[in-house]
Amino acid sequence: MISPKGRYEFVIDAYLTDFRGKATLPMIGGFMLQAATKHADERGFGYSAMTSQQRVWVLSRMAIEMFEYPKNDTVMTINTWIVSVNRLFTERHFSFEDSNGKLIGYARSLWASIDMETRKPTNLLELYGLSGYIHTGQECPIEGLTKIPTLKDNYELTPGFIVKYSDVDINKHLNSMKYIEHFVDVFDIEMFRDKEIRRIEVNYIAEGHYGAKLDILKREEENGVFVLEMKDKDINVCSTRITWK
Amino acid sequence: MISPKGRYEFVIDAYLTDFRGKATLPMIGGFMLQAATKHADERGFGYSAMTSQQRVWVLSRMAIEMFEYPKNDTVMTINTWIVSVNRLFTERHFSFEDSNGKLIGYARSLWASIDMETRKPTNLLELYGLSGYIHTGQECPIEGLTKIPTLKDNYELTPGFIVKYSDVDINKHLNSMKYIEHFVDVFDIEMFRDKEIRRIEVNYIAEGHYGAKLDILKREEENGVFVLEMKDKDINVCSTRITWK
Numbered sequence: 001m002i003s004p005k006g007r008y009e010f011v012i013d014a015y016l017t018d019f020r021g022k023a024t025l026p027m028i029g030g031f032m033l034q035a036a037t038k039h040a041d042e043r044g045f046g047y048s049a050m051t052s053q054q055r056v057w058v059l060s061r062m063a064i065e066m067f068e069y070p071k072n073d074t075v076m077t078i079n080t081w082i083v084s085v086n087r088l089f090t091e092r093h094f095s096f097e098d099s100n101g102k103l104i105g106y107a108r109s110l111w112a113s114i115d116m117e118t119r120k121p122t123n124l125l126e127l128y129g130l131s132g133y134i135h136t137g138q139e140c141p142i143e144g145l146t147k148i149p150t151l152k153d154n155y156e157l158t159p160g161f162i163v164k165y166s167d168v169d170i171n172k173h174l175n176s177m178k179y180i181e182h183f184v185d186v187f188d189i190e191m192f193r194d195k196e197i198r199r200i201e202v203n204y205i206a207e208g209h210y211g212a213k214l215d216i217l218k219r220e221e222e223n224g225v226f227v228l229e230m231k232d233k234d235i236n237v238c239s240t241r242i243t244w245k
Numbered sequence: 246m247i248s249p250k251g252r253y254e255f256v257i258d259a260y261l262t263d264f265r266g267k268a269t270l271p272m273i274g275g276f277m278l279q280a281a282t283k284h285a286d287e288r289g290f291g292y293s294a295m296t297s298q299q300r301v302w303v304l305s306r307m308a309i310e311m312f313e314y315p316k317n318d319t320v321m322t323i324n325t326w327i328v329s330v331n332r333l334f335t336e337r338h339f340s341f342e343d344s345n346g347k348l349i350g351y352a353r354s355l356w357a358s359i360d361m362e363t364r365k366p367t368n369l370l371e372l373y374g375l376s377g378y379i380h381t382g383q384e385c386p387i388e389g390l391t392k393i394p395t396l397k398d399n400y401e402l403t404p405g406f407i408v409k410y411s412d413v414d415i416n417k418h419l420n421s422m423k424y425i426e427h428f429v430d431v432f433d434i435e436m437f438r439d440k441e442i443r444r445i446e447v448n449y450i451a452e453g454h455y456g457a458k459l460d461i462l463k464r465e466e467e468n469g470v471f472v473l474e475m476k477d478k479d480i481n482v483c484s485t486r487i488t489w490k
Contacts, residue, residue, distance in 0.1 A: 011279075011282075011283075013278065013279055013282050014282065014292040014415065015278050015282065015414060015420060015421065015422075016275075016278075016420075017414070017415055018410065018411075018413065018414075018415070019410075019413055019414070019415055019416070019417045019455070020415075021415045024410075024411065026411060030261075033258065033260050033261075034256075034258055037256075037258050037259065037260065038256075046318075047259040047317070047318050048318050072292070072415065073291075073292050073293050159407075162404075164430035164434075165263065165264075165269075165429060165430050165432065165434050165437060166263075166269065166271060166426045166429060166430050167430075168263065168264055168434070169260060169262070169263075169264070170259065170262055170263070170264055170265075170266045170317070171264070172264045172434070175260060175261075176260065177260075181411045184410060184411060185409035185410050185411050185412075187410065189410050189413070189417070189455050189456075192410060210264070210434050211434075
């Protein structure tokens with residue numbers, strides 16, 4: 001049987017890094033999805049195996065903590081493994097290493113599987129193979145996934161955006177990494193010069209549809225900690241808590 | 246000596262494809278840059294070799310023709326090679342193969358190298374190794390790179406966008422592939438249902454700076470052929486010609 005832990009290398013291409021010459025959070029998030037996709041494919045519960053059963057994976061929550069951002073023209077290694085499975089959710093963890101094998105970050109993610117037609121959750125315990133790959137020996141020393149409270153008042157309304165062709169996935173909904181891209185773009189580039197995002201936590205709540213105008217609400221909860229909320233009129237589509245250090 | 250032609254594989258991850266379940270042009274463009282980066286690195290004129298000489302590569306023109314777009318969960322192979330070098334420019338070609346080795350598209354690109362400080366062009370003939378890798382035996386049966394004429398009248402002004410953190414590269418300028426993303430997003434998603442972009446040609450003219458509000462002008466030149474122009478006030482930043490089939 002193939003090992004429960006997957007290990008994948010990603011080159012931090014210079015043309016993809018930000019103005020600091022470092023990987024961006026949406027880029028790291030994209031690599032995480034690539035690693036998760038490969039890990040699942042190799043173990044029999046990837047995209048094709050799922051669609052053959054009329055199911056798709058849906059990301060529900062995610063937290064990424066970076067102690068250091070990899071520099072351009074280096075290789076980042078992502079380890080990923082499944083830590084738990086129940087009827088509704090499976091939790092997947094990640095660790096990130098720089099070119100020298102130094103641990104530079106961790107991430108946690110919570111996934112559900114929905115029926116392609118009904119969009120209702122399906123039972124993950126019925127999913128062939130998944131439970132056999134649970135790997136508990138590996139530490140992931142960052143805070144767990146939490147529910148981010150709704151912003152009720154004292155928030156700032158930022159310009160927002162209209163969901164376009166490049167934003168949407170195969171379901172015509174905003175793709176998971178594009179949420180992060182739109183959230184980090186709320187901050188002025190000068191903040192990235194002096195500080196770094198140490199932790200980002202995301203709750204994916206509803207689907208952002210093509211053509212929708214999404215507002216982004218922003219409130220600084222404490223010094224350097226922001227809660228942002230993406231809304232389609234009254235519907236909360238996605239929330240995030242971003243901690244700068 | 247390493248072969249003049251590079252061959253690289255890219256997985257079309259399901260979560261990155263568009264609503265049709267197919268690779269998008271910005272995604273293919275991104276893979277092209279990755280292939281070019283690796284090809285140059287392996288042959289001694291990549292990002293690090295260039296910066297050690299105070300130079301960076303700058304993309305000047307590009308044309309991509311796709312006869313077919315690769316589907317999600319398949320592998321696309323990109324071949325790339327250098328066809329010419331003179332003082333100011335080097336031309337690089339690409340061919341694209343699907344999982345079965347069928348040729349599904351080609352691309353051409355024109356690159357200059359500029360000094361990191363003065364932003365002035367540097368002499369490519371002085372660049373160690375580059376001329377030795379010219380490869381002329383390979384066909385690239387698509388139209389050449391042309392100068393796209395400026396839009397003077399009869400154009401439509403589309404909403405445009407503000408250049409944000411996620412749009413900019415290490416020079417704080419709009420990154421090459423983000424131009425394509427913003428250009429294709431001008432079209433309604435319904436066009437992608439009925440048709441495909443057969444050819445896109447891009448002229449990179451000036452740099453799109455962080456914080457700038459860029460307008461996008463659009464004119465249908467003939468049935469299914471559009472010229473789009475990205476402008477920062479009066480300055481033409483980038484032009485494209487997009488052919489739908």
